[in-house]
Amino acid sequence: MTTFAVFGMSENWANEEAREHTPTFKNMNSERVELCVTEWEAEVKIQIAKIMAGKKCVRLSPFFDAPQYAQQFIEMARSRIKCRDLKIRTKAVLVDAKGKPIINPKTGAPKVGLADWNP
Template structure:
């Protein structure tokens, strides 16, 4: 049985990540001098610029918790699109990874198939 999750990027997640990685200091410009502290306004501006760069990049993160059916992940995507700016929302399933020929990728250390996230493609079947 597969597990499903939604991957992508939203403005809120990008802003939260930018807050984590934006430094509160900047180089002083003089050799050997200690770095200068940013003011709150300068730091907020740097965070906004970093968040915009994250939204423009191709990086995606897991946005949702794990679902046991893809329709629940689809409902999460619909809610995320209504709530604000988002991009690249995709459903991924956790399953055995396969190579280009369809054979499972084997972990050389454990000799077991590798498990990872793969794009989930909704299979539409026509009933006769």
């Protein structure tokens, strides 16, 4: 059963996200102006910096069978790439603020999602 995964943000993921969502044009005086390659790359670098400074976290690893494999992934990631906010999350029954399981009103079963894992 694969239930452990590493979440956080890496510069590689931020780079892909910025390249995908940075437009190749600017609107100046209600006129569309195409950016040259160097201008677009500068905009991408600005977006990468914004993503890395933000709080968004995504799943960086595949799911693992045991938490020690996720911990090894974190150690390798920190030594090889620029990353932030790495944490292990696991599939678990979601609970509310009082510690009671959240029940799906349609099925009556407890909701299962990803929760932070504490050793």
